Amino acid sequence: MFEAEHIIIATGSKNTDKPFADCINTDELLSLKHLPDELIILGGGVSAVEFADIFSSLGTQVDIYIRGKRILRKWSKEIATSISSVLKKNGVKIYTEADFADIDKSSATVLSVLGRKPNLEGVDEGLVSIADDGGIVVDEYYRTKTKNIFAVGDVTENSAQLAHVAMEEAKQVVRFIAGEAVKKSAVVQCIYTMPEVAVAGLSESEAKESRIDYISAKQTMYSNARTVIGSTDRGFIKIIADKYREDTWRRVYVRKSK
DSSP: OOOOSSEEEOOOEEEOOOSSTTOBOHHHHTTOSSOOSEEEEEOOSHHHHHHHHHHHHTTOEEEEEOSSSSSOTTSOHHHHHHHHHHHHHTTOEEEOSOOGGGOOOTTSEEEEOOOEEEOOTTOOTTSSOBOTTSOBOOOTTOBOSSTTEEEOGGGBTTOOOOHHHHHHHHHHHHHHHTTOOOOOOOOOEEEOSSSEEEEESOOHHHHHHTTOOEEEEEEEGGGOHHHHHHOSOOOEEEEEEESSOGGGOEEEEEEOOO
């Protein structure tokens, strides 16, 4: 039992249940004492493509199996296609609309990356409202339904599940408690592959759904001297902007790390 004038719930998230008993999760993968010859990855989200990129670069044969039609379903098709192309170039095989029960797992290490869920362990659920995704419902100031109890990070509804986002949300709560004006800002979301991806702001589909009169522009990195010298990979920069409001600009970067 904790007592305080203000409480911030920041219990994070945990791996979802494994589909097979002989699967490992990301925590267990990072604890392996050897590099697997073959790695089967179940799932096609951010963590799945990041680990596929890492282990394929180390010489492991990587196969990705997803139930859907493409990887990175929460990201734009443009980004998903770009990352998919890079992974396949590195020897990664991607199987879509797969039935996990039919996968031959006999000679491979199987990694389950089927998402994470809010960690409500130790949280009195009577003091907070729980959303359909299992996260704690908060308002624009990260307040729960109970006065002076706040929640931030992965434990909240529709969380970006990014460490830097949770840290900034906690800072904003502290500023709010101290009496400072706070305002939610655009979140920079990242994929740490090679090339890396970073996006912030509204997507093109979100702009359309919001009936925003927007413009977009895309510049490939073929004409960038530093990229040409340092890499054979060619990324792009894309800007999606409201014609009349600069605060809705969205920047998308897909480029080779140096």
